Amino acid sequence: xxxxxxxxxxxxxxxxxxxxxxxxxxxxxxxxxxxxxxxxxxxxxxxxxxxxxxxxxxxxxxxxxxxxxxxxxxxxxxxxxxxxxxxxxxxxxxxxxxxxxxxxxxxxxxxxxxxxxxxxxxxxxxxxxxxxxxxxxxxxxxxxxxxxxxxxxxxxxxxxxxxxxxxxxxxxxxxxxxxxxxxxxxxxxxxxxxxxxxxxxxxxxxxxxxxxxxxxxxxxxxxxxxxxxxxxxxxxxxxxxxxxxxxxxxxxxxxxxxxxxxxxxxxxxxxxxxxxxxxxxxxxxxxxxxxxxxxxxxxxxxxxxxxxxxxxxxxxxxxxxxxxxxxxxxxxxxxxxxxxxxxxxxxxxxxxxxxxxxxxxxxxxxxxxxxxxxxxxxxxxxxxxxxxxxxx
Amino acid sequence: xxxxxxxxxxxxxxxxxxxxxxxxxxxxxxxxxxxxxxxxxxxxxxxxxxxxxxxxxxxxxxxxxxxxxxxxxxxxxxxxxxxxxxxxxxxxxxxxxxxxxxxxxxxxxxxxxxxxxxxxxxxxxxxxxxxxxxxxxxxxxxxxxxxxxxxx
Numbered sequence: 231x232x233x234x235x236x237x238x239x240x241x242x243x244x245x246x247x248x249x250x251x252x253x254x255x256x257x258x259x260x261x262x263x264x265x266x267x268x269x270x271x272x273x274x275x276x277x278x279x280x281x282x283x284x285x286x287x288x289x290x291x292x293x294x295x296x297x298x299x300x301x302x303x304x305x306x307x308x309x310x311x312x313x314x315x316x317x318x319x320x321x322x323x324x325x326x327x328x329x330x331x332x333x334x335x336x337x338x339x340x341x342x343x344x345x346x347x348x349x350x351x352x353x354x355x356x357x358x359x360x361x362x363x364x365x366x367x368x369x370x371x372x373x374x375x376x377x378x379x380x381x382x383x384x385x386x387x388x389x390x391x392x393x394x395x396x397x398x399x400x401x402x403x404x405x406x407x408x409x410x411x412x413x414x415x416x417x418x419x420x421x422x423x424x425x426x427x428x429x430x431x432x433x434x435x436x437x438x439x440x441x442x443x444x445x446x447x448x449x450x451x452x453x454x455x456x457x458x459x460x461x462x463x464x465x466x467x468x469x470x471x472x473x474x475x476x477x478x479x480x481x482x483x484x485x486x487x488x489x490x491x492x493x494x495x496x497x498x499x500x501x502x503x504x505x506x507x508x509x510x511x512x513x514x515x516x517x518x519x520x521x522x523x524x525x526x527x528x529x530x531x532x533x534x535x536x537x538x539x540x541x542x543x544x545x546x547x548x549x550x551x552x553x554x555x556x557x558x559x560x561x562x563x564x565x566x567x568x569x570x571x572x573x574x575x576x577x578x579x580x581x582x583x584x585x586x587x588x589x590x591x592x593x594x595x596x597x598x599x600x601x602x603x604x605x606x607x608x609x610x611x612x613x614x615x616x617x618x619x620x621x622x
Numbered sequence: 623x624x625x626x627x628x629x630x631x632x633x634x635x636x637x638x639x640x641x642x643x644x645x646x647x648x649x650x651x652x653x654x655x656x657x658x659x660x661x662x663x664x665x666x667x668x669x670x671x672x673x674x675x676x677x678x679x680x681x682x683x684x685x686x687x688x689x690x691x692x693x694x695x696x697x698x699x700x701x702x703x704x705x706x707x708x709x710x711x712x713x714x715x716x717x718x719x720x721x722x723x724x725x726x727x728x729x730x731x732x733x734x735x736x737x738x739x740x741x742x743x744x745x746x747x748x749x750x751x752x753x754x755x756x757x758x759x760x761x762x763x764x765x766x767x768x769x770x771x772x773x774x
Binding site for chain 2: 377430431
């Protein structure tokens with residue numbers, strides 16, 4: 231295995247862009263990443279692209295071949311990876327593997343999305359063999375309702391208050407003010423969040439992420455190639471992919487086996503723990519985390535499921551403001567999904583862009599002081615998850 | 623004439639002793655499945671041997687949420703839209719099942735609440751048929767006042 235560096239990153243700002251195609255968004259991100267890496271398109275040896283196919287063929291997503299055709303067809307291999315909201319992380323992992331294996335020196339990882347309006351529609355077929363169709367037709371449980379169930383149980387178990395939830399959203403937007411790529415760049419008060427409409431009790435509009443258009447790209451390369459281009463590369467310490475365990479307590483279909491313990495989000499826990507193990511690093515080495523905050527609930531559940539804090543401690547960290555960029559455990563200094571909105575396939579790559587800027591000390595007003603090690607994590611429909619550890 | 627029809631055939635039955643969810647169970651490892659599964663998916667099970675099984679009618683609420691806004695397709699509902707509760711219910715057979723929680727008083731809902739299976743109306747189809755699905759109704763005995771409730 232050869233060491234893998236992040237040589238360059240680039241993004242298209244997130245928002246709603248009526249006049250632009252997903253290709254337009256990706257081109258902006260790819261051109262920016264190439265410029266950041268100081269290389270030309272012709273030097274890219276392979277492309278790993280994220281594609282967001284869901285259950286029953288539902289999805290939008292990127293076709294990596296379109297990006298290659300747009301940039302100039304050089305005959306390079308293209309890998310289109312599908313893993314719901316985790317697809318960007320999957321593409322990153324495949325790009326990483328292609329370089330780490332020694333097969334390629336320079337690889338482009340790209341994710342981009344033009345999202346339809348409103349709630350994400352998770353099934354595109356009317357077939358009783360499709361579990362997502364059954365969930366929606368027989369029950370009618372939207373994504374936010376699902377997060378709401380998980381959040382509500384936590385509130386009962388750990389005394390999480392409405393203020394805790396709102397405070398996480400306030401923190402996200404306070405960070406996004408300093409991020410030129412974020413869709414929502416205005417600060418929110420606790421009162422504004424608490425007065426936003428209830429979408430799926432107990433979660434309010436400003437406590438879940440909307441959908442956005444956006445794109446992100448990263449150039450990964452071998453250590454040999456990196457040293458020719460820069461004296462201070464950012465390294466991929468590890469990159470992992472995992473799927474959910476059979477005994478996970480989060481029902482993915484109409485039912486699951488009742489878990490023996492509190493096993494939840496096992497796919498994310500496995501991915502993160504493996505990422506730590508392979509990097510030879512642990513929670514204490516982390517300076518910042520970019521985690522998938524589709525809902526503020528995840529910022530409470532994930533840190534303790536991964537051992538970043540003890541059980542029930544997450545609310546105390548929020549109360550004390552320890553998750554802000556200058557706190558003990560900075561979470562989502564980018565502003566997170568709350569401030570960007572989700573462009574599904576771009577998210578795993580967006581996290582790598584933010585971590586790279588943070589580790590280079592280029593994050594401006596949202597910079598985490600002395601950031602040397604960062605964790606990124608995604609979770610996607612169907613029991614998918616990824617993790618990546620970057621180090622300077 | 624309008625009829626009472628199941629939202630999807632084969633998922634639940636209204637028997638003389640009450641409603642049941644229709645699933646299956648592996649006789650090797652005792653893993654329950656809803657809906658029916660042709661094979662056992664337990665990675666720890668060495669031999670998949672499936673038999674039909676019926677689940678319910680009692681369970682315990684694990685958690686719930688309220689669908690305050692109309693859900694996207696392929697969900698269906700009658701106009702005007704009325705918010706409903708959805709929940710995860712642990713059955714004594716070892717299944718955690720998703721379903722609607724049949725109550726208008728969301729403030730009584732909390733983890734640990736005993737519930738029982740019912741089959742009730744979900745929406746009307748274009749021919750005016752009453753489309754029914756499985757739901758869980760809070761058991762009346764424990765639906766008592768609790769000052770710690772959070773108002774949905």
